[in-house]
Amino acid sequence: MPLKILFRNSCNIMKQAFLNLLFSLIAFSIAYSIALLTGLQVIQQAVLIAFVIQWFMFIPAFIFQTEKFYDLTGSVTYISVVSYISIQSYSTTNVNLGSILLASFIILWAIRLGSFLFTRIHKSGEDKRFKSIKPSPTRFFMTWTLQGMWVSLCSMCALTAIASKDGVIQNGIFYFGMFVFISGFIIEIIADWQKSTFRNNPENKDQFICHGLWYYSRHPNYFGEIILWLGIAIMSFSSLSSWQYITLISPLFTYMLLVYISGVRILEISGMEKWGHLDSYQAYVRTTSSLFPYFKLAKKK
Numbered sequence: 001m002p003l004k005i006l007f008r009n010s011c012n013i014m015k016q017a018f019l020n021l022l023f024s025l026i027a028f029s030i031a032y033s034i035a036l037l038t039g040l041q042v043i044q045q046a047v048l049i050a051f052v053i054q055w056f057m058f059i060p061a062f063i064f065q066t067e068k069f070y071d072l073t074g075s076v077t078y079i080s081v082v083s084y085i086s087i088q089s090y091s092t093t094n095v096n097l098g099s100i101l102l103a104s105f106i107i108l109w110a111i112r113l114g115s116f117l118f119t120r121i122h123k124s125g126e127d128k129r130f131k132s133i134k135p136s137p138t139r140f141f142m143t144w145t146l147q148g149m150w151v152s153l154c155s156m157c158a159l160t161a162i163a164s165k166d167g168v169i170q171n172g173i174f175y176f177g178m179f180v181f182i183s184g185f186i187i188e189i190i191a192d193w194q195k196s197t198f199r200n201n202p203e204n205k206d207q208f209i210c211h212g213l214w215y216y217s218r219h220p221n222y223f224g225e226i227i228l229w230l231g232i233a234i235m236s237f238s239s240l241s242s243w244q245y246i247t248l249i250s251p252l253f254t255y256m257l258l259v260y261i262s263g264v265r266i267l268e269i270s271g272m273e274k275w276g277h278l279d280s281y282q283a284y285v286r287t288t289s290s291l292f293p294y295f296k297l298a299k300k301k
Contacts, residue, residue, distance in 0.1 A: 023145075081155060184225065184231055
């Protein structure tokens with residue numbers, strides 16, 4: 001290989017490594033800056049805990065070139081920061097039913113999703129999203145850092161509400177948020193169950209699912225995810241004040257993450273590669289919402 005080409009390739013690798021580390025720094029800075037705006041030191045500590053867990057787990061993940069405990073680590077991190085904030089709050093204030101419910105909902109969601117994703121990746125053997133990421137230490141590190149940002153931004157409104165002086169305020173808004181959360185949680189569970197059942201049937205090999213909730217949305221599980229975090233934000237709303245309202249970006253961040261960065265965007269590309277040549281799939285894409293469900297007339301037999 002000519003020296004000029006070798007030098008150019010080395011420069012490109014170094015440039016990409018620098019950008020990966022820069023994006024990691026930006027992700028941490030955004031999450032920690034919002035934590036600072038809450039005015040609560042315990043929230044800043046929780047954000048640091050979230051990132052430190054990711055950076056610590058990145059080490060064995062890179063050494064053994066595995067992503068099998070990536071999603072599980074995310075769930076454990078949610079449980080860790082919520083538990084930390086709850087313990088800190090209970091040591092300074094009286095037991096608050098609203099705080100207990102809000103914390104329990106997040107922990108329940110984290111256990112359900114973490115166990116589901118952990119089981120799925122062990123069945124499939126790998127997460128294809130990481131195939132080209134794992135060999136690069138800086139890119140893989142950035143991925144773990146982004147998970148720390150995800151945990152921090154999604155949970156921060158709830159953490160702030162729990163850590164507030166009087167804990168989580170229970171009122172009509174709180175109970176409406178509870179209804180929204182439960183609705184989104186149920187939608188996500190049903191959608192995941194329907195797709196898992198579909199995939200476990202050998203007759204459906206290399207086919208796409210288009211029944212159940214998947215008849216009304218091409219990604220109903222992600223719709224449920226966005227809705228449940230909207231519910232968490234609504235439950236937290238009445239307990240926030242001043243700059244703390246910025247933590248309500250949780251559902252918006254979840255939407256941006258699932259639609260434009262991970263989730264929907266990647267799966268849409270993968271779906272077109274697998275089934276784009278099929279008229280049935282093209283018709284499904286053309287008549288079915290990408291995310292937000294809408295009712296369609298039943299097919300005539």
